[in-house]
Amino acid sequence: MNPLPLHGLRVLVSGAGVAGPSLAFWLARYGATTTVVENAPALRTSGFAVDFRGPTHLGVLAAMGVLDELRSLQTHGGASSCVDEHGREIFGLPAEFAGGDVEVRRRDLSRVLHDRSADRAEYLFGNAVAALTQTADGVYVELARGATRTVDLVIGADGLHSGVRRLAFGDESRYARHLGYHLAGWDLPAAAVGGPRLPTTPQQYNVPGRMASVSRDDRDPDRAGAFLVFASPRLEYDPTDIDHQKELVAGAFTGGRWLVPQLLDTLPAAPELYFDSISRVSVPQWSTGRVALLGDAAGGVTLGGMGVGAAVVGSYVLAGELAVAQGDHRTAFAAYERRLRAYTGRWQRGAAPGEFLAPSTAARLWLRNALLRTRVVQRLLVAGTKSIATELDLPAYPVPADGHGLAA
Numbered sequence: 001m002n003p004l005p006l007h008g009l010r011v012l013v014s015g016a017g018v019a020g021p022s023l024a025f026w027l028a029r030y031g032a033t034t035t036v037v038e039n040a041p042a043l044r045t046s047g048f049a050v051d052f053r054g055p056t057h058l059g060v061l062a063a064m065g066v067l068d069e070l071r072s073l074q075t076h077g078g079a080s081s082c083v084d085e086h087g088r089e090i091f092g093l094p095a096e097f098a099g100g101d102v103e104v105r106r107r108d109l110s111r112v113l114h115d116r117s118a119d120r121a122e123y124l125f126g127n128a129v130a131a132l133t134q135t136a137d138g139v140y141v142e143l144a145r146g147a148t149r150t151v152d153l154v155i156g157a158d159g160l161h162s163g164v165r166r167l168a169f170g171d172e173s174r175y176a177r178h179l180g181y182h183l184a185g186w187d188l189p190a191a192a193v194g195g196p197r198l199p200t201t202p203q204q205y206n207v208p209g210r211m212a213s214v215s216r217d218d219r220d221p222d223r224a225g226a227f228l229v230f231a232s233p234r235l236e237y238d239p240t241d242i243d244h245q246k247e248l249v250a251g252a253f254t255g256g257r258w259l260v261p262q263l264l265d266t267l268p269a270a271p272e273l274y275f276d277s278i279s280r281v282s283v284p285q286w287s288t289g290r291v292a293l294l295g296d297a298a299g300g301v302t303l304g305g306m307g308v309g310a311a312v313v314g315s316y317v318l319a320g321e322l323a324v325a326q327g328d329h330r331t332a333f334a335a336y337e338r339r340l341r342a343y344t345g346r347w348q349r350g351a352a353p354g355e356f357l358a359p360s361t362a363a364r365l366w367l368r369n370a371l372l373r374t375r376v377v378q379r380l381l382v383a384g385t386k387s388i389a390t391e392l393d394l395p396a397y398p399v400p401a402d403g404h405g406l407a408a
């Protein structure tokens with residue numbers, strides 16, 4: 001006899017970012033058989049620091065047993081400085097503002113979550129869901145590389161541009177709203193931007209509608225990370241054409257001052273680029289039949305600040321509700337959405353990261369700088385994000401002890 005509540009349930013998860021591996025971890029804990037399909041050839045390594053704030057986020061990480069490991073990987077680089085073109089500080093922001101309570105590189109987070117679930121779930125990299133057909137008993141899934149699977153449930157944890165959402169819910173244009181900005185991030189040799197003189201705390205330079213920032217890696221002094229944001233209408237590009245994306249970034253920052261020319265010089269050699277529009281995703285209902293959405297695919301804002309926190313909390317709740325409902329997806333999907341929709345909606349509604357990071361006019365830039373120079377505004381911002389992150393009573397699901405029946 002196998003007492004685990006999801007024993008025998010077959011789940012296919014699309015996306016091995018943050019939500020996908022977290023869900024795979026919890027589903028395995030409850031006994032489900034999980035396959036994670038990721039379209040990148042390996043875990044993605046680009047992107048920068050992401051953070052968790054408040055007891056709700058940290059509570060889930062602790063329950064997963066990853067909190068200590070993540071603390072050991074903290075960036076310690078959260079405090080940031082806004083500088084003028086000569087590198088003189090205009091204002092500084094405290095570490096908790098940008099870095100929350102635990103700040104780690106996105107790639108470290110994704111790797112830790114993957115490693116905790118890799119021996120309990122099947123991971124298929126370089127593959128994607130190409131077609132989905134729901135029947136009364138399951139979902140017939142065709143994979144892009146030719147194989148097929150029949151599973152009980154499919155979860156779209158494949159980010160803002162979710163492929164599962166497109167297949168099961170309809171075109172992205174119905175759910176994603178462009179917020180007038182794009183962003184780009186890549187790794188570069190620190191020597192290109194001052195080497196050891198470059199601080200490990202982010203230095204940010206603005207002109208209206210443009211923000212460039214750079215910081216040295218605190219664990220690898222030879223590496224640095226660039227992160228750029230620019231105002232623009234929605235750009236058309238092939239997500240797999242990295243050279244074209246680099247051209248778009250270079251075009252947007254041509255003629256820039258401060259360290260911008262040196263940053264752009266490193267762009268052609270960058271092996272990976274995180275390039276995206278800043279968009280808000282809002283899906284009126286997170287499930288349809290046996291297919292549900294999780295993390296940014298369900299609702300998120302690029303750089304919205306709570307993406308990873310909402311992804312791990314959402315995974316915990318979705319798996320917990322499935323376990324409580326003994327795998328009955330109708331009951332579980334409804335309960336998952338009821339518990340989480342207001343929580344994710346609150347931080348999502350007000351988030352305008354593009355306008356905050358790169359105010360679009362000289363007057364708005366001046367006003368932002370004037371406000372952020374004051375301690376009281378800084379304190380209000382830190383308190384506000386923490387209280388939104390905590391506004392959820394985390395249900396205590398009956399989680400089986402680790403290792404219990406997992407190999408069965």
Ligand SMILES: Cc1cc2nc3c(=O)[nH]c(=O)nc-3n(C[C@H](O)[C@H](O)[C@H](O)COP(=O)(O)OP(=O)(O)OC[C@H]3O[C@@H](n4cnc5c(N)ncnc54)[C@H](O)[C@@H]3O)c2cc1C
Pocket residue numbers: 014015016017018019020037038039040044045046047048049050106127128129157158159160161162163164185274294295296297300302303304305306307308311
């Ligand atoms: C490369 C990258 C870098 C990022 N860097 C930052 C950052 O620096 N700061 C920040 O605040 N946020 C960043 N984000 C966003 C942040 O990681 C998310 O808000 C948060 O992790 C939410 O988790 P998620 O798992 O829902 O989505 P994501 O973390 O975006 O993960 C989605 C995963 O699904 C994969 N995927 C996409 N389409 C398909 C498909 N059709 N089939 C299969 N797999 C698919 C993606 O490759 C990705 O691995 C980044 C996202 C990515 C993908």
